[in-house]
Amino acid sequence: MHSTLDARDTRPAGEPEFHTVLVVGGGPAGLPLAAVLAGGLWPWYRRSAAVEHFYGPLAAALAGGTETLLALDFRRVAARVRPVDLFNALHHPGGKALPLHETGLEFRPGTALDCLLLSREPVGGLWNFVPSNLLTLSPAHWMEFAFYPIAQWAAECGRSLDPDALIGKRDLVDYYHSVPARFGVTSAIQQPVDVFRIEPGPLGFLVSARRADGTVVQYASRYVVYAVGQRCTLRRLGIPGEDLPVVERHYDTPEALPGDRVLVVGGGRSADWAATELHDAGRDVLYVMRQQEGSHWRLIRESLHLPYYARLGELLQPPAKLRAAYGAHVRRIEPDGTVHLEQSGRRWTEWADRVVLEIGGTVDYDLFHGFPPLTLVEKYDRYRFQCHQVVTHAHSYESVDIPGMYPGGYLAQGINNVVVSMHGTTYAIAADILQKEGILTPRWSLP
Numbered sequence: 001m002h003s004t005l006d007a008r009d010t011r012p013a014g015e016p017e018f019h020t021v022l023v024v025g026g027g028p029a030g031l032p033l034a035a036v037l038a039g040g041l042w043p044w045y046r047r048s049a050a051v052e053h054f055y056g057p058l059a060a061a062l063a064g065g066t067e068t069l070l071a072l073d074f075r076r077v078a079a080r081v082r083p084v085d086l087f088n089a090l091h092h093p094g095g096k097a098l099p100l101h102e103t104g105l106e107f108r109p110g111t112a113l114d115c116l117l118l119s120r121e122p123v124g125g126l127w128n129f130v131p132s133n134l135l136t137l138s139p140a141h142w143m144e145f146a147f148y149p150i151a152q153w154a155a156e157c158g159r160s161l162d163p164d165a166l167i168g169k170r171d172l173v174d175y176y177h178s179v180p181a182r183f184g185v186t187s188a189i190q191q192p193v194d195v196f197r198i199e200p201g202p203l204g205f206l207v208s209a210r211r212a213d214g215t216v217v218q219y220a221s222r223y224v225v226y227a228v229g230q231r232c233t234l235r236r237l238g239i240p241g242e243d244l245p246v247v248e249r250h251y252d253t254p255e256a257l258p259g260d261r262v263l264v265v266g267g268g269r270s271a272d273w274a275a276t277e278l279h280d281a282g283r284d285v286l287y288v289m290r291q292q293e294g295s296h297w298r299l300i301r302e303s304l305h306l307p308y309y310a311r312l313g314e315l316l317q318p319p320a321k322l323r324a325a326y327g328a329h330v331r332r333i334e335p336d337g338t339v340h341l342e343q344s345g346r347r348w349t350e351w352a353d354r355v356v357l358e359i360g361g362t363v364d365y366d367l368f369h370g371f372p373p374l375t376l377v378e379k380y381d382r383y384r385f386q387c388h389q390v391v392t393h394a395h396s397y398e399s400v401d402i403p404g405m406y407p408g409g410y411l412a413q414g415i416n417n418v419v420v421s422m423h424g425t426t427y428a429i430a431a432d433i434l435q436k437e438g439i440l441t442p443r444w445s446l447p
């Protein structure tokens, strides 16, 4: 995070570059908005046997529509069904992977809007930097955008892929990377660009960002979609030695990590993956986490349908093949790899060639200056605190505090942290912006 002073000192002269919409973040939450807004890719309801089977009354209500679904009156729709659930039902009727022509959606050309996406990383968000061999928790089709079924992508690029099976990071990133060119929105995406300040501007928003060469550029817009994800600021342990060369803040593969003895610090899914994979690659692993054994085992037990959790459960079951220290805290790390630990008042040291930190991140809302404070709520999954979400209008996912600001994906109140649960917000956000711009009129609803 950059301080206010840095931002002011480096502010460039000249007019900011104007775009009607700025999307900050090119992950699974931000990227589809570029296709729908900049690419003018509008969803329409199309009769589908699966939608009729699973959601008969919804199918009957939508069958009479003669306009894009973006022209729905979402205030009235939201009184019946959450917009995110409406689009999810049409995209995945019955939770199944379907080819596009069998879903309840078809996409037709609409009016393209001046929308620019700015992101620190290539599109695909955090998937660019997760471990190379990581498998998803969800079937592949849960990770896809409604307008581009992952099975269609696989067929187009000649890959063999089962949309109902878990998908590996490499395929998933390639899928996301293919989207800009496939939908003609490459020029609507700028990266690497680091947005460090968002403040009120004459047209709505003034956004300051830094390019890779350090130059600062300013943008003005009427709307901002803030889709920066849960990891925009990586968490820190806040202990002496945390920045030593022996400490790795990013785990990729066992081959890329030198040394035999590895201490993995974490307790979430990323750390679980790293500890398991390193153990199976023949490393001597100590897995250290703050949480208690019971809470870790709850996650493991409920995830045993995933092959890598079945393996972790096997490794941690007594007599454990993988050493784990629960309720433990790292207090200090020394340059030679000595790690000072504490667990219920007991202090001891371990020695490791490498210390891998997989301790997650937080959402950074401090970029907003000069606006009313955002109302935030705490979001928990079944196991732990996930992130602070922004309180939004139910029909549009627009912040109740900052008009024109839309938290992307699961940064909006009540949205779950999986792509399948967040993707539907794309269309409600796009609809709200297109309707505010007068390009569409909210003319129809569900009876």
Ligand SMILES: Cc1cc2nc3c(=O)[nH]c(=O)nc-3n(C[C@H](O)[C@H](O)[C@H](O)COP(=O)(O)OP(=O)(O)OC[C@H]3O[C@@H](n4cnc5c(N)ncnc54)[C@H](O)[C@@H]3O)c2cc1C
Pocket (backbone or CB within 6 Å): 024, 025, 026, 027, 028, 029, 030, 118, 119, 120, 121, 122, 124, 125, 126, 127, 130, 135, 136, 137, 138, 142, 143, 193, 194, 195, 196, 227, 228, 229, 230, 231, 232, 269, 270, 408, 409, 410, 417, 418, 419, 420
């Ligand atoms: C290890 C792991 C495994 C997961 N597994 C699954 C799974 O199997 N299935 C599933 O559905 N979900 C899974 N998730 C949830 C995950 O959050 C989503 O899959 C998804 O990547 C979230 O999308 P996003 O666009 O909200 O955020 P991200 O993917 O994090 O993308 C946000 C983007 O915004 C950029 N950004 C942040 N701040 C700025 C800034 N100031 N300026 C410019 N750009 C910025 C970031 O660099 C990043 O590229 C997993 C998450 C993790 C961490």
